[in-house]
Amino acid sequence: xxxxxxxxxxNIGFRSEGRELPVVHDVSFTLEAGKTLALVGESGSGKSVxxxxxxxxxxxxxxxRARGKIILHSDEDIDLLSISEARMRRLRGxxxxxxxxxxxxxxxxxxxxxxxIIEAIRSHRxxxxxxxxxxxxELIDQVGIPDAxxxxxxxxxxxxxxxxxxxxxxxxxxLEPEILIADEPTTALDVTVQAQIxxxxxxxxxxxxxAMLFITHDFxxxxxxxxxxxxxxxxxxVEHGQTEAVLETPLMxxxxxxxxxxxELETAGLNQxxxxxxxxxxxxxxxxxxGCAFHPRCTHTLSGICDVPPVPFEDAGNGHLVRCxxxxxxxxxxx
Amino acid sequence: MLRFTLYRLGHSVLLLFLVSxxxxxxxxxxxxxxxxxYALSPGMSQAELNQxxxxxxxxxxxxxxxxxxxxxxxxxxxxxxxxxGRAVLSVISGHLFATILLVLxxxxxxxxxxTLVGVLGATRRYxxxxxxxxxxxxxxxxxxxxxxxxxxxxxFALRLDWFPSGNMYSIGDESFLDYVHHxxxxxxxxxxxxxxxxxxxxxSSMLDVIGQxxxxxxxxKGVSGRRVLYGHVIRNALIPMITLxxxxxxxxxxxxxxTETVFTWPGIGRLFLDSLGYNDYPVIMGxxxxxxxxxxxxxxxADILVAIADPRVxxx
Numbered sequence: 001x002x003x004x005x006x007x008x009x010x011n012i013g014f015r016s017e018g019r020e021l022p023v024v025h026d027v028s029f030t031l032e033a034g035k036t037l038a039l040v041g042e043s044g045s046g047k048s049v050x051x052x053x054x055x056x057x058x059x060x061x062x063x064x065r066a067r068g069k070i071i072l073h074s075d076e077d078i079d080l081l082s083i084s085e086a087r088m089r090r091l092r093g094x095x096x097x098x099x100x101x102x103x104x105x106x107x108x109x110x111x112x113x114x115x116x117i118i119e120a121i122r123s124h125r126x127x128x129x130x131x132x133x134x135x136x137x138e139l140i141d142q143v144g145i146p147d148a149x150x151x152x153x154x155x156x157x158x159x160x161x162x163x164x165x166x167x168x169x170x171x172x173x174x175l176e177p178e179i180l181i182a183d184e185p186t187t188a189l190d191v192t193v194q195a196q197i198x199x200x201x202x203x204x205x206x207x208x209x210x211a212m213l214f215i216t217h218d219f220x221x222x223x224x225x226x227x228x229x230x231x232x233x234x235x236x237x238v239e240h241g242q243t244e245a246v247l248e249t250p251l252m253x254x255x256x257x258x259x260x261x262x263x264e265l266e267t268a269g270l271n272q273x274x275x276x277x278x279x280x281x282x283x284x285x286x287x288x289x290x291g292c293a294f295h296p297r298c299t300h301t302l303s304g305i306c307d308v309p310p311v312p313f314e315d316a317g318n319g320h321l322v323r324c325x326x327x328x329x330x331x332x333x334x335x
Numbered sequence: 336m337l338r339f340t341l342y343r344l345g346h347s348v349l350l351l352f353l354v355s356x357x358x359x360x361x362x363x364x365x366x367x368x369x370x371x372x373y374a375l376s377p378g379m380s381q382a383e384l385n386q387x388x389x390x391x392x393x394x395x396x397x398x399x400x401x402x403x404x405x406x407x408x409x410x411x412x413x414x415x416x417x418x419x420g421r422a423v424l425s426v427i428s429g430h431l432f433a434t435i436l437l438v439l440x441x442x443x444x445x446x447x448x449x450t451l452v453g454v455l456g457a458t459r460r461y462x463x464x465x466x467x468x469x470x471x472x473x474x475x476x477x478x479x480x481x482x483x484x485x486x487x488x489x490x491f492a493l494r495l496d497w498f499p500s501g502n503m504y505s506i507g508d509e510s511f512l513d514y515v516h517h518x519x520x521x522x523x524x525x526x527x528x529x530x531x532x533x534x535x536x537x538x539s540s541m542l543d544v545i546g547q548x549x550x551x552x553x554x555x556k557g558v559s560g561r562r563v564l565y566g567h568v569i570r571n572a573l574i575p576m577i578t579l580x581x582x583x584x585x586x587x588x589x590x591x592x593x594t595e596t597v598f599t600w601p602g603i604g605r606l607f608l609d610s611l612g613y614n615d616y617p618v619i620m621g622x623x624x625x626x627x628x629x630x631x632x633x634x635x636x637a638d639i640l641v642a643i644a645d646p647r648v649x650x651x
Binding site for chain 2: 090091092094097105106120
């Protein structure tokens with residue numbers, strides 16, 4: 001297995017009213033070629049900020065600040081947080097590409113999709129317009145849009161959401177990046193289109209061997225696509241492990257809470273499958289609770305334990321990591 | 336596109352008709368009239384006044400006068416000036432060049448400078464420059480054009496003697512540079528307010544676009560900062576500005592009226608004011624209709640340009 005990216009103790013803070021609000025705390029993970037890592041959490045859990053931080057697309061300091069290491073492994077190791085913006089620009093789109101949640105607004109309305117794919121290619125490679133156009137047709141074909149050559153001259157508003165997301169994927173894959181970051185790429189789409197896009201991403205990953213960082217809040221999608229899964233809460237990693245392990249035996253009460261909040265086909269309409277929500281809200285980064293950030297919303301909270309720092313990120317065996325002081329007793333009670 | 340244009344043209348004709356009707360009505364509601372000038376002449380008898388009125392067609396009912404004016408207007412006969420009997424169209428065209436010169440040069444200044452100030456304000460948001468531009472725009476917007484014109488004349492013409500205080504050219508010179516020399520002050524004074532307006536709109540339009548998802552996409556593609564700014568942000572931010580330019584046109588023309596008066600610029604604006612003083616109905620109506628046509632045409636062109644610049648509008 002080839003490691004392509006290592007994130008080490010990534011901390012990201014935003015400047016607000018004169019002080020820095022930490023929104024991502026000590027996030028560490030690795031991405032491997034041909035594998036997919038899912039980043040799961042509610043809105044405000046820091047998953048999108050983490051991905052934008054890797055792309056260095058957050059507002060420049062002092063408005064936001066990222067600390068730690070983001071190492072891109074290639075011939076030499078490059079720490080993305082310490083290189084110049086000019087060097088970062090050359091890596092963006094070429095080595096690390098990204099697709100976004102809103103396919104409807106992610107393409108420039110005044111340019112044809114051909115122009116937008118070609119722009120990505122020619123921002124990194126000095127090739128002729130004709131060559132770039134040929135490559136664009138190839139890419140449109142690759143993402144499963146029929147009649148590729150004719151699509152070059154269409155404008156984004158003439159395409160459906162699913163089609164536009166396919167174009168976004170074509171743009172992202174234009175330079176065969178080692179890493180694709182997908183920030184909730186299916187959230188804004190119909191369920192059937194969602195499944196098509198997931199299938200497409202899986203097929204393209206198998207063809208190109210790229211590593212994928214897949215951000216979502218949907219456990220159904222996680223089960224479909226991810227090899228490993230990280231659950232984030234209030235900017236921290238709270239659970240990390242092989243996807244099967246996390247889904248079958250979630251150790252952190254937050255993870256099981258999130259999973260219970262997903263409607264399932266088998267239980268829909270049946271009494272025993274009542275949908276459960278997690279009470280309360282994601283805490284404000286300006287005033288995180290003491291101890292475990294989740295304890296005010298957790299049904300297993302014990303005062304004197306859960307509200308006392310530190311809460312270590314423990315290995316529960318087989319590389320399944322959990323940030324919960326009570327995971328063992330909760331697991332025993334369940335059995 | 337053709338249907339759109341034809342539809343807009345039909346719309347414009349209807350508007351022109353309404354403008355003429357309202358203009359004609361208001362003109363006749365105003366006290367006095369063309370005859371009041373003659374009535375001031377010593378020894379003018381009522382019989383003579385009636386004779387003049389009959390010659391000018393002023394003794395007929397106003398609706399008849401209007402219909403008469405309208406039917407000649409439609410076939411291109413805009414009437415003759417009460418003042419000197421010259422054809423209205425030739426009077427207007429004699430003043431046209433001066434106004435077009437003034438409006439055009441001040442548009443170039445206000446659009447160019449306003450865009451620049453707005454772009455800089457948006458890309459360097461909250462910088463010292465941005466605050467300076469904001470305060471500057473406030474001041475420019477609060478100064479009445481005629482006052483600013485008078486101050487400019489006092490400082491740059493009387494005190495410093497850098498520019499002439501009025502007129503379009505020096506008698507006996509009339510070289511290109513002489514025109515430019517005369518044009519500097521009036522066009523800058525006329526542009527001032529529009530630079531302020533344009534830069535504010537451009538700044539907020541830019542900020543709107545900078546926050547759009549497709550700008551983030553362009554950055555994620557690794558497009559250079561300069562290309563993101565020119566190719567994506569400014570390209571999209573300018574679309575609403577085309578419509579604004581169309582809307583600004585009447586403001587510019589009414590601004591020109593004041594500026595032309597202050598700088599004794601021989602344009603349409605001054606012709607209009609002079610004609611009002613003389614109750615020269617045919618010329619007043621002529622200038623009114625001409626200006627209305629000009630404004631409607633400007634808006635029509637703006638709409639067509641928007642349709643060209645924005646593919647989402649094109650299909651309508």
